[in-house]
Amino acid sequence: QLRDSDGLGALKGEQFGLIRREDLDEKLYKDMVEQQTSKLYQQMLEVRKKLPSYKMRDEIVDAIQKHQVVVLSGETGCGKTTQVAQFILENAIADGKGSTCRIVCTQPRRISAVSVAQRVADERGEKLGKSVGYQIRLESVLPRSEGSILFCTTGIVLQWLQGDPVLSQVSHLVLDEIHERDMLSDFLICIAKDLIKVRPDLKIVLMSATLNAKLFSEYYGGCPMLHIPGFTFPxxxxxxxxxxxxxxxxxxxxxxxxxxxxxxxxxxxxxxxxxxxxxxxxxxxxxxxxxxxxxxxxxxxxxxxxxxxxxxxxxxxxxxxxxxxxxxxxxxxxxxxxxxxxxxxxxxxxxxxxxxxxxxxxxxxxxxxxxxxxxxxxxxxxxxxxxxxxxxxxxxxxxxxxxxxxxxxxxxxxxxxxxxxxxxxxxxxxxxxxxxxxxxxxxxxxxxxxxxxxxxxxxxLPEIQRSRLEEIILHIKILRLGSVKPFLLEVMMPPDPSVVGVSLQMLRAINALDESENLTPLGFHLARLPVDPLTGRMLLMAAIFSCVGPILTVAASLTFKDPFIIPLGKEKIVDEVKRRLNRGAKSDHLLVVTVYDNWERACQYGNERQYCRDNFLSSAVLHQLKNFRKQFMSLLYEHKFVNTCNPRAGEVNRNSENLALVRAIITAGLYPNVARVLPNSGRPSPHKPVRIRTAQEKRVALHPKSVNEKERKFEHPWLIYREKIKSSQVFIHDSSMVPTYPLLFFGEKLNYDSSNGVINVDGFVRVRSSQHVAHLVQSLRNVLDQLLEHKISHPRMTRWEKFTKEGALLHTIVDLISSEKRITEEPQEYFEDQDDDDNDDN
The missing domain is CATH 3.40.50.300 (P-loop containing nucleotide triphosphate hydrolases)
Structure with missing residues (x-):
């Protein structure tokens, strides 16, 4: 079943694929003959010939030539990952069709894509970048455009599909390690099933390490299967x-x-x-x-x-x-x-x-x-x-x-x-x-x-059956693959419909989808950013509010990982270092910002090694965070939210020193992940952790790695967090203390109950307020929502001049957030009906 009329279905019958060039075919053939006579190539060929897959070379090439889809299974070590693409390439060049051969091999992990590409280049007696290359996020060594093999992560192919929905420049798509059943591989296997209907010239090779090949063959209508016996000692x-x-x-x-x-x-x-x-x-x-x-x-x-x-x-x-x-x-x-x-x-x-x-x-x-x-x-x-x-x-x-x-x-x-x-x-x-x-x-x-x-x-169990699905849903929408639920029913082992429903609801809650399941302008941008929807929304809000620098760092650490190394036996020392660097901010996110900014200064003065050693930091992770920051900045520039690619530029950082606003933007990104710090009965004790609850759980704990885990007093009752994970108990990860205003401006729609003087954000975040203050906040929020919708739909640099409507409104919001004034008196922020269980210590 092909998709909606503006998706792949509309492309059926058109001609795609690489155009044959006889002069290039001849050159590629001459180069290959010369390469194969080299001593280095011959030495590596002797090693290749010992692999079980090499003994089946002709059989494999014949099956791929005769059929559009082939499933290859073989035990680890049989050589399929390194050899199959080479067989296809060498055969195409020998047949005089090298110019129309561009093989893409997907790997589920970055480490595999890079190491396999290097191994294949070594076997061919050449450097990476000639006939073999790799592409992973933030890093690539690309091969020549024709007569080549590219190893890449699955996510890279999904990014290409946004600009080229039929992969017109690919002749062979080899999906490796599909037995791992990671979500993106299962998704690509499903898309490829539609792709072959509009690209009869495209060859698909599915490679699995274990003998569940029959499952994949049946999914593709009983396509042929080949098994490569592995050679292992008993x-x-x-x-x-x-x-x-x-x-x-x-x-x-x-x-x-x-x-x-x-x-x-x-x-x-x-x-x-x-x-x-x-x-x-x-x-x-x-x-x-x-x-x-x-x-x-x-x-x-x-x-x-x-x-x-x-x-x-x-x-x-x-x-x-x-x-x-x-x-x-x-x-x-x-x-x-x-x-x-x-x-x-x-x-x-x-x-x-x-x-x-x-x-x-x-x-x-x-x-x-x-x-x-x-x-x-x-x-x-x-x-x-x-x-x-x-x-x-x-x-x-x-x-x-x-x-x-x-x-x-x-x-x-x-x-x-x-x-x-x-x-x-x-x-x-x-x-x-x-x-x-x-x-x-x-x-x-x-x-x-x-x-x-x-x-x-x-x-x-396939990952798609044990995960939230927001990112996959955004992929479905940006690739115009039709309604979400029918599409996901066509995946090899479909996810639970109730989980699809929860993920759709979450995307509606953050205004990425409208009620008819169409991408909103915000959803369109989020689908094109290579991060989860919450981190993507945080980046866009940072650009609009001109506090890009710190949020680039927060987004990078949420996408990759924090830079701390915890040597065995030194956990307590690392905790102490974290607390010292956090300077009372009570925020895991702002801690990473401080660490990164200090590291950049240390690099300028030639003190990088000393700084990392003294503070238990990984230089490799910090350099990777720098790469992510660069990539995110380039994406904001491409999407026209900023007018420079320089993450340190003054015009995109006019509010970066305003930590109250930075907290608010983190809130705008991570909402609805809100927890509430409950008031302690009696005096705070260093041995008694604070009590925390979420909308769903009466009791959660801060993860031991959090800088907040040892805190016993919070000036504000709210924590915003990245995710909650249940292991020995439910832990919230990567948390920041936030005041009330950010939740009122960036949470769900506000309701004011005048009978008991309460602003209700989502049934969980509720605060007492006078009618006058509530109406002021409500009217500011309405105007802010309209402005944000307009800026997301028409991206450009924010105008901060106070004589402009945009500048005047944003100054008012920023001033209100920066003052962190209370709307209510502290004791009245807590509600009896929510705290009935507060004395329950189970």
Whole structure:
């Protein structure tokens, strides 16, 4: 089914694609023949020929030539990611059709796009930028325009579609790692299904690491499938019962439970019905000691225990040489195990090189993960699931599969994102096992029982089924793909309709969509900005209110990450540094602004290294924030909201020193993410955290990383925050204290209840006010809404002269926000009906 008349459907029957040039075909052929005779190319060719995919070269090329869509599956290490695009390119040039061959290969992660492009260029004996290149956000080395291969992230292709809805300059679209089922890949797979109807010359190759190829083939009407057998050495697998037997480990956190009570003690129904009968079978088999069986009966045997991993490492240390890869669910477990290894008398010595692999670690540290250690040194890599498929560490012999993975899920009932450890799937466990047998026979230790393995899900849930959908909806709208709900029903595994409804409602609430689901002028700009809608709205408001500098930094850190490094064991020192730098601002967002501005000054005076070292900052992250700031500034310039690309220019920063206004613009961006600080009964105590609630939750906590977490007194009762995530409890992340005025000017529509003198913003934000003040705020708000709508529809630099209507209104609003005067007396900002549960400490 093609889309609405002004979308792809209107293009059917037109001619697209690259135009053939015989002179270029001849040149590309001559260049290739010359290249293939070089010594370097021949050496790399010998390596390529050993890959399983090379042995199927003719079969793969033939299938792609004969069919518009082909699904290729192959185990990690078979060479499909590096070889398939080269097969297509070499065949096209040999056939004299190089000028019409432009291959684009998508990767779900930046690190993969860059490293694969570099590897392919090396194999071809050339530098990046000739026949091979890459493009990721903020960074690219582009290849020649014809007869080329470009590796890029999926988001880059979605950006191209906005200007070229049929990808007219692409001959082959290769979608790699689609088994990961990330949201953008699933979305692009759905779009490509429509694309091939108007581009019969476009070839689609879907590549999956695991054997769920049938699902993708069926989605494309039963298109052909090819499987490339991987070559790995045999891997011996051990499970929790074996590990306990080998190590004689005892779980310390649970009392021994008498046998007659064991089943009763297990509240977990799954354990009673599946694990306990399995353990009884083990008892009958007499293969395992009574100590091992006792440990398996404990509830903690189904939890990840880093002490057990340490004991297992001591055992592996006595086995033949080989690097160890340990899969852990997140930074907390990585840092705990890392510090335990460092303190261990056996493993903490020079004979062991321990490398944590996580997004919170500096990138430079992560590069050594690929290097072989000196003779006599055993490498131990502590990693999350990034090491399953995205990167390959060649010298791994031992794998420890912790059995858990941290995954973001959206809880639609509670309207909250959750980030909890959950059992791996069988697909995860297979990938982890496969990492052990790449250079020699390997060993994989799964820290779960064989019975638990029987209960694991086959594949992870697609991201589109466990996430909010605002960004995808904006993509659907900007690409003119029709109504949201019908389109999303055509995705391979559609999301829950109620989540679609929540996301649509949120976009209406921030005025990105109108009631008929059309993009508003604001929605149009948000859809074209490569950030989430709330951060995008913040950037536009910063341009209108001329406080661009600090908001560029806030937006960059929300899009990427904050620049603090937290060395193991120095968490409290880092907290102290953060509080000192924040200077009482009670804002995670303003903290990053201060840190960034100080860093730029330090760079000017040649003190960058000292500044970063003294303040526990990542120079790499700060440089990346600088790149994001530049990109965002260029986008504001392209969209005509500013008249310069210089983020330090005076005219776009006339209000950047006004921190009250900067807080208001952060509020304008992050609303409706508002929390309320409740009044403490009795005197504040340094040991008693403040009580905070949101519209949905009676009690939430500030995340321990927040500069506000240790605060015990807030001058204003409101906090604006980036997101709330449920782990051990519901935490709000990246918060700033804000006064009332920003919520009145940038929240939802105002209502005044004259019977009890209350301004009601959204049912949650409510303040007492006199009728006179309420009407003044209401009339200012109405005029401001009209002005903002006009400026979003007709972008240009703001005129601040007081004799202009625009300048006079904005000066009034800014003055009111800057004064931070109270509309009400403090005690009357709290309402009895909201605070009935305030004494509930559960």
């Amino acid at each position: 891997v011996k697998e051990y499970y929790l019962e074996d590990v306990l037997e080998i190590t004689r480990f005892k779980f310390q956190d649970e009392r021994r439970i008498p046998i007659w009570k064991r089943r009763e003690h297990k509240e977990n129904k799954e354990f009673e019905e599946m694990i306990a009968p399995y353990i009884r079978n083990l008892e009958r088999s007499q293969k395992y000691s009574s100590q091992t069986l006792d440990e398996l009966y404990k509830k903690s045997s189904e939890e990840l225990n880093v002490e057990l991993i340490l004991e297992l490492l001591r055992y592996i240390a006595q086995q033949p040489p080989g690097a160890v890869l340990i899969f852990l669910p997140g930074w907390d477990k990585i840092s705990k195990l890392h510090s335990m290894i460092q303190e261990d008398r056996m493993l903490g010595g020079r004979n062991y090189l321990v490398i944590p692999l996580h997004s919170m670690m500096p990138t430079a540290n992560q590069r050594e993960v690929f290097d072989r250690p000196p003779k006599g040194v055993r490498k131990i890599v502590l990693a999350t699931n990034i090491a399953e498929t995205s990167i390959t560490i060649d010298d791994i012999v031992y794998v420890v599969d912790g059995g858990f993975i941290k995954m973001k899920n959206y809880d639609k009932e509670a309207n909250v994102t959750t980030l909890l450890p959950q059992w791996v799937t069988l697909a995860n466990a297979r990938q982890r096992r496969g990492r052990a047998g790449r250079v020699q026979a390997g060993i994989c230790y799964h820290l779960f029982t064989r019975a638990r393995e029987q209960a694991l899900d086959e594949y992870p």
